[in-house]
């Protein structure tokens with residue numbers, strides 16, 4: 720019988736991460752759950768253990784890249800090597816408004832969504848290569864494919880994460896390491912609860928977690944959901960940039976982050 724997969728998941732204290740922690744545990748994975756809010760993690764770990772799961776809380780700040788890298792490699796040593804690492808921690812930032820955004824706001828988005836994801840994933844790659852197996856997962860966003868001024872920095876951080884994972888995937892595959900790049904549309908979470916604009920095809924958190932867990936289990940390279948948003952983005956990409964800009968200015972709400 721195969722040993723249960725050991726999964727490291729960041730951003731597990733709320734939203735998609737907490738739902739995915741429940742889903743992975745329900746499917747038999749042993750989970751290490753990272754985030755800054757230790758109290759929220761402790762409550763979730765208690766809940767998962769009460770349901771018979773194997774879960775551990777890991778207080779970490781992915782925006783502190785050096786400390787994050789130390790923590791994930793230490794955990795990798797302690798647990799005997801992660802089978803799956805999921806970079807999910809993310810922030811929508813304080814504003815999506817191009818004209819209000821300060822450099823500090825942009826730096827926080829980059830530090831969490833891009834550098835933070837790299838600080839979670841990169842230190843584990845050579846270890847997975849040494850073991851000849853592993854799986855890296857990035858929770859990016861459909862915002863990575865939407866080019867509009869509102870949410871442009873958030874979209875850039877997510878495009879950066881997707882670009883990185885898509886670039887390394889073939890090399891990783893040669894060493895037995897799978898890659899899954901997830902582009903959700905709007906999903907119910909603390910992040911989107913703040914949104915005051917309509918969120919078309921809003922997905923329930925648990926449904927999003929099931930879709931992501933299915934893609935991880937299938938070692939699927941790409942997951943874009945809901946399909947309606949993915950199709951709309953693809954069609955929009957066929958429209959010339961100047962026309963698209965005038966349409967999005969008039970009708971498209973900011974991307975999921977705001």
Ligand SMILES: NC(=O)c1ccc[n+]([C@@H]2O[C@H](COP(=O)([O-])OP(=O)(O)OC[C@H]3O[C@@H](n4cnc5c(N)ncnc54)[C@H](OP(=O)(O)O)[C@@H]3O)[C@@H](O)[C@H]2O)c1
Nearest residue numbers: 730732733734735755756780781808809905906908909975
């Ligand atoms: N909801 C959507 O519509 C949507 C759409 C596309 C992509 N996404 C992406 O999905 C991921 C999860 O977001 P969500 O919607 O579930 O929002 P959420 O409920 O706000 O969850 C964000 C999670 O990230 C953690 N986090 C934030 N900054 C962190 C840091 N510096 N270090 C460690 N953990 C940190 C938060 O925990 P602490 O505050 O406790 O640290 C929390 O657990 C994000 O990457 C987001 O960009 C969301």
